[in-house]
Amino acid sequence: MLNRFDVIIIGAGAAGLAAAGFIKNRSVCVLERNEKSGKKLYITGKGRCNVTNDCLPADFLGSVVTNPKFLYSSVYGFTPADTKELLRAHGVETKTERGNRVFPVSDKASDVIKALYAHAQSSGTRFVFNERVKSVKHDDGKFTVTAQNEQYVCDKLLIASGGKSYPATGSTGDGYAFAKSLGHNIVSTRPSLVDMNTEQNVSSLAGLTLKNVCVKIEADGAKYSQFGEMLFTHSGVSGPTILRLSAYVNRYSPPLKLYIDLKPALDENTLDKRVTEDFAANANKQLKNSLDALLPKAIIDTVLAQSGLQTDKKVNIITVRERAQLVHTLKNLRFDITSLGSFENAVVTAGGVDVKEIHPKTMESKLVKNLYFAGEVIDADALTGGYNIQIALSTGYAAAKAINEGER
Numbered sequence: 001m002l003n004r005f006d007v008i009i010i011g012a013g014a015a016g017l018a019a020a021g022f023i024k025n026r027s028v029c030v031l032e033r034n035e036k037s038g039k040k041l042y043i044t045g046k047g048r049c050n051v052t053n054d055c056l057p058a059d060f061l062g063s064v065v066t067n068p069k070f071l072y073s074s075v076y077g078f079t080p081a082d083t084k085e086l087l088r089a090h091g092v093e094t095k096t097e098r099g100n101r102v103f104p105v106s107d108k109a110s111d112v113i114k115a116l117y118a119h120a121q122s123s124g125t126r127f128v129f130n131e132r133v134k135s136v137k138h139d140d141g142k143f144t145v146t147a148q149n150e151q152y153v154c155d156k157l158l159i160a161s162g163g164k165s166y167p168a169t170g171s172t173g174d175g176y177a178f179a180k181s182l183g184h185n186i187v188s189t190r191p192s193l194v195d196m197n198t199e200q201n202v203s204s205l206a207g208l209t210l211k212n213v214c215v216k217i218e219a220d221g222a223k224y225s226q227f228g229e230m231l232f233t234h235s236g237v238s239g240p241t242i243l244r245l246s247a248y249v250n251r252y253s254p255p256l257k258l259y260i261d262l263k264p265a266l267d268e269n270t271l272d273k274r275v276t277e278d279f280a281a282n283a284n285k286q287l288k289n290s291l292d293a294l295l296p297k298a299i300i301d302t303v304l305a306q307s308g309l310q311t312d313k314k315v316n317i318i319t320v321r322e323r324a325q326l327v328h329t330l331k332n333l334r335f336d337i338t339s340l341g342s343f344e345n346a347v348v349t350a351g352g353v354d355v356k357e358i359h360p361k362t363m364e365s366k367l368v369k370n371l372y373f374a375g376e377v378i379d380a381d382a383l384t385g386g387y388n389i390q391i392a393l394s395t396g397y398a399a400a401k402a403i404n405e406g407e408r
């Protein structure tokens with residue numbers, strides 16, 4: 001059976017749902033491989049969905065890591081304030097938390113999905129679930145979309161099939177193959193906002209959280225640093241600072257050098273004075289028992305091992321040189337990153353459809369007329385904080401607006 005529509009959208013995630021609701025006076029069909037829409041949205045923000053970041057577009061673009069200039073028009077065209085308004089129009093009030101992160105008041109991602117689904121339905125969109133698209137072809141100005149159950153024909157095609165992170169949600173990177181088959185270049189895809197594995201065995205530190213530290217990574221001569229919280233896992237490091245750093249360093253090939261400044265508020269001289277005071281108060285103790293006021297207990301052995309100091313040495317015979325070694329290590333605790341985590345647990349995919357081949361105002365392909373892209377399938381990604389969903393919504397809106405304004 002052949003199904004004809006003005007517009008077909010592949011994917012009922014944030015981008016596909018946003019676009020569907022904004023397309024007016026055209027027959028629209030969304031093809032979704034899952035049994036329902038928004039499966040990835042459901043797990044966002046730890047089930048609470050950090051749906052956007054309450055900031056002005058200019059600040060927003062400062063948190064976009066890859067291709068912020070490309071997103072300029074779309075983010076100004078559909079802003080974080082517009083997202084809040086859209087949700088409100090469908091009965092979902094939002095609240096703003098630390099770092100301008102916006103969540104539904106209910107703390108339920110499912111409410112955001114319901115609102116976006118209602119928005120999509122409001123324009124008469126037809127949904128076909130359990131329908132995985134296998135291939136797309138473009139002939140004589142029409143697109144033929146072959147899916148697992150049926151074939152579809154449309155005048156305009158929007159690929160909103162997401163990236164390939166957390167593949168269990170349905171986002172397995174199919175969109176890249178469709179774009180490639182239509183002539184597009186795909187910038188190599190890498191896991192981003194993801195944990196990192198270390199050369200050093202850190203399993204004894206697993207679960208330890210370090211707050212108010214400064215983590216630095218050196219890669220090919222470039223230096224990146226982030227301040228805040230990090231934690232150790234069984235195989236390496238994770239937590240907010242590490243995830244943010246991964247967004248910048250995923251383009252480099254490991255090994256990468258990672259340094260933790262455990263006392264970023266103190267310069268080496270001030271820290272040396274502080275250590276000297278602690279030593280004076282613990283003069284007859286062994287070194288390993290003298291640092292409890294300075295460091296979490298779990299990390300003391302690691303710090304002393306890297307300092308090259310004997311842990312059982314009495315504090316009152318520590319030399320000035322040894323103390324300097326300790327202070328240096330406290331400011332530069334080093335780990336070697338052997339790899340970044342996989343797509344299985346990356347929050348977003350870096351890379352994707354090359355933005356050089358997409359019109360930034362309309363999200364239309366520069367190579368194939370009436371072909372559009374929206375969301376994570378595009379080579380654009382941002383830090384954590386609600387930016388990535390907003391990119392999906394803004395690019396979905398831009399595509400819908402262009403489809404509305406285009407010829408029939």
Ligand SMILES: Cc1cc2nc3c(=O)[nH]c(=O)nc-3n(C[C@H](O)[C@H](O)[C@H](O)COP(=O)(O)OP(=O)(O)OC[C@H]3O[C@@H](n4cnc5c(N)ncnc54)[C@H](O)[C@@H]3O)c2cc1C
Pocket residue numbers: 010011012013014015016031032033034037038039040041043044045046049050051052131132133134160161162163165166169170171172173174175346347348374375376377385386387388389390392
């Ligand atoms: C654990 C986790 C937490 C996150 N938390 C946040 C957060 O709090 N805030 C934030 O801004 N971002 C967050 N993100 C990122 C954010 O979820 C994504 O960037 C965003 O959902 C991308 O939207 P999208 O519509 O482009 O793609 P998706 O939401 O991935 O939707 C794509 C849809 O296309 C469907 N599809 C794929 N291939 C086919 C095919 N061949 N045929 C038919 N259908 C297909 C998929 O099943 C899917 O439903 C998080 C991501 C993860 C993994």
